[in-house]
Amino acid sequence: MIRSGAMKYEDKPIWFNVYKAFPPKVNPTFTRKAPENQQVVNILYPEDLVRAKYYAVYGSKKSQEVVDLTEKETPTQCQRFVDKYFELKRSGRVSDEDLFRQAANYMRTQGFKLESEVEKKEQKELHNMAQEMFPS
Known part of the structure; x- marks a missing residue:
């Protein structure tokens, strides 16, 4: 487009x-075939597994935490959990389940x-039972 004059050199794309x-x-051409038998490198890190379990257990849909993406210095609640998990892991030999539980307990104390x-589901069921027993 630059060579044809349809675009000025000053307006070139950022990737140019x-x-x-x-x-x-x-x-790169449209007709080029993708290489066969090319293996995808696994790039999961240990903290990714902890983070995935954190969101599986505690959820993220109705998280009370609002994340300010412009604030890079303040870690998210999940990142604090992951940091505490690995801090506890370095301190001794404990099962992953116990580490997860200990990290959660620490976060609650903070x-x-x-x-x-x-727990959310149980609380909702208890609330509904109370509503049925004691209607207002």
Whole structure:
């Protein structure tokens, strides 16, 4: 588009200079076939597994925490949980379940409200039972 004059050189896309400095080894074309038997490298880190379990247990749909993405210095509640988990893991040999429970208990003592999906469901059922027993 620049060569044809449809676009001015000053209006070039942001990636243009990168592409010019680091051209691909093989020119990208629509008809080129994807390589077969290419394995995808597993890039899961240990903290990813803890983070996944955290969200599976405590959920993220109705999280009370609002995350300010512009604030990079303040860790999220989940990141604090992960940090505490690995701090506890370094301190001794404990099962993953116990580490998870200990990290959750620590977070609760620090004022964070952690309530598993099961606990939320039980609380809702108790509330409904109380409503039925004592209608207002």
